[in-house]
Structures are given as structure tokens and as C-alpha cells.
Amino acid sequence: MIQIMSVNFDKNIPSWRTNLEAINYNVLVLVREGKVRYKINGKEIIAENGDVLFIPRSTRRSGENWLGAPHQKYTILFSYDAGIETGIPFLDQKQFIQFKTSQDQYAFHRCERLYEEIRGGKSFRNIICLGIFQELLGMLARELDKPDLTPSKLKYAQIIKNYLLEHYREPIDIDQLSKLIYRSPNYVTALFREVYGHPPIRYMHQLRMLEACNLLLSTDMTIAGIAQYLGYYDTSYFHRVFKKHIGMAPSNYLQQGAQSDMSKLF
Structure with missing residues (x-):
């Protein structure tokens, strides 16, 4: 044990x-x-x-x-x-x-x-x-336990990931990401999923939701303010994305705080 x-x-x-x-x-x-x-x-x-x-x-x-x-x-x-x-x-x-x-x-x-x-x-x-x-x-x-990935695939996936880490609050689409490595949008989606287990746009939302949870617990920002800060200019859409990824509404997360299980994010 x-x-x-x-x-x-x-x-x-x-x-x-x-x-x-x-x-x-x-x-x-x-x-x-x-x-x-x-x-x-x-x-x-x-x-x-x-x-x-x-x-x-x-x-x-x-x-x-x-x-x-x-x-x-x-x-x-x-x-x-x-x-x-x-x-x-x-x-x-x-x-x-x-x-x-x-x-x-x-x-x-x-x-x-x-x-x-x-x-x-x-x-x-x-x-x-x-x-x-x-x-x-x-x-x-x-x-x-994953099969070995080629160095070029890992390099391209890391380029995309680094971009998402730096720009996740900005509007991002697959066409934009494909230009980073000069490959097709379909290739970018398949590559990122192969390396990280999910598509790049989902990873962007995951990063935003992690930051949203942190801001809800550690600042006095309003839910609408957090939504706009993270690039969701439609607050109702932010609520839907938050509930989809976290499993509850932002207001309910505030009540449960750090006790919430965020493993579903990944």
C-alpha cells in the first residue's frame, strides 16, 4: 500500500x-x-x-x-x-x-x-x-505507456501549446494555429490530440477555466468581469462553458471553492 x-x-x-x-x-x-x-x-x-x-x-x-x-x-x-x-x-x-x-x-x-x-x-x-x-x-x-512520438510531432505540438499558454485570453481559431507550423487545420487538430489527448481549442478553454476558478476564489472580480477578462464577451456563453468543463455554475463553484474536483478539465 x-x-x-x-x-x-x-x-x-x-x-x-x-x-x-x-x-x-x-x-x-x-x-x-x-x-x-x-x-x-x-x-x-x-x-x-x-x-x-x-x-x-x-x-x-x-x-x-x-x-x-x-x-x-x-x-x-x-x-x-x-x-x-x-x-x-x-x-x-x-x-x-x-x-x-x-x-x-x-x-x-x-x-x-x-x-x-x-x-x-x-x-x-x-x-x-x-x-x-x-x-x-x-x-x-x-x-x-504511449507509443513513441517523433521529435517533429513533439516539436510542432509544443509550438502550438506554448502559443496557447501565452495567448489563451485572446480569440484563437484552428486556421490561426495552423499557420504557426505551416500545416493544415486538420493536421493541427489531429496532432495536438495525439500528443496531449484533446484538441487545441479545448485546451484553450481548459486554460481559461483554470484561470476562471482561480479568479473566482482569489479576487473580488464579478463573474461578468471574469468572463470578459478571459475573452468571453457573452456572459451566458461563459456560464455554459464553465458548467460544461467544471460541472457546475460559477456561482456554485464559489460556494464549494477548492473542494470542487477539477480533474474533468483534463
Whole structure:
């Protein structure tokens, strides 16, 4: 059985470092911003934004800021019975791995929820935290189980994704995205779905809904104001999109707040 020991969010710690030691726990690392340098069993590893690292128990590990610059990352320390298979291949193989997740926004959101939940004092906290963590592990395992994609496909998909991350509040259509990589609109839609599991326009709405949820909980903006800020000039359309992706109206989300399950976004 998997047991979570701690969940940490290292946010721009100026002199972050860990001493070289053989760890007696497992670590899942998700880098959110910047770069971090590890030494894993004597080998130097540089991890950056979007990278996931699984560092198994008994690994000799040290870590520090890359070139002295701070970074942001989530680290989840956990244990599990080494004699029983978990069904998660990278856990059962008990070997260090590093890969870049294409579902970084979803992974960061689940880590954030786990970080907040584990520090709360609400009932059934341990069960909820384990469920969130198992969902995260399953998503990462599913991603690793995908057939290998060609470097050119990954490059084109990343170009589109980066554009959406920077311009998601602006009007965007498939024709516009196709011009970024000089391919047809149908190719863009199929490519993005193959790499990230959903079409690019849906991803744009997902980004907008994540931001809408954040603005609802952390600002005094009105629902109409949030809709317009995110590019929905028809407030009734914003309500329909929000309910479709989040499963409830914006006003109901305000009442439930961080307790709402946003996994359906992805």
C-alpha cells in the first residue's frame, strides 16, 4: 500500500540544496519553474519546467539550485511495500526515471490540491490525499505507456501549446494555429490530440477555466468581469462553458471553492 510521508512546494528558495545521502523513501518531483540540479547515483541530472522525476528508495541523491538561480517544484515523499506490485510500471521497476509530461498544467493542479489538502485538518484527509496521489501516478503511468512520438510531432505540438499558454485570453481559431507550423487545420487538430489527448481549442478553454476558478476564489472580480477578462464577451456563453468543463455554475463553484474536483478539465 502506498503511504504519503510529506508533500512540499519549494518556491524560489534562494539557497536550496540537499546533502548527498542514500534516501530511505521514494520521491516524485514535478518542476514548475526554473531548473534544479541533482546528482543521482553519481550522475548529474538537470530538471526543468515540466519535468517529472521518480527517485526510488536507496538512491544516493543530492540536489541544489541550478547556477544559483531559485526554482519552483513539488516533491512528494512516499513509501510502498516493495514486495507487492503496485500496477504502476515505473514504481515496480524501482529505477530512476526523468521525463517531460505533456499534462503539466493538470499535474501541477493535482500537486497543488494535494499540498493544500495534506496540510488541512478536515475529515478523511488521508483517504482524499491518497486518491489524488494515485490519480496523479496513474496519469503519469498512462503517459509513459504511449507509443513513441517523433521529435517533429513533439516539436510542432509544443509550438502550438506554448502559443496557447501565452495567448489563451485572446480569440484563437484552428486556421490561426495552423499557420504557426505551416500545416493544415486538420493536421493541427489531429496532432495536438495525439500528443496531449484533446484538441487545441479545448485546451484553450481548459486554460481559461483554470484561470476562471482561480479568479473566482482569489479576487473580488464579478463573474461578468471574469468572463470578459478571459475573452468571453457573452456572459451566458461563459456560464455554459464553465458548467460544461467544471460541472457546475460559477456561482456554485464559489460556494464549494477548492473542494470542487477539477480533474474533468483534463
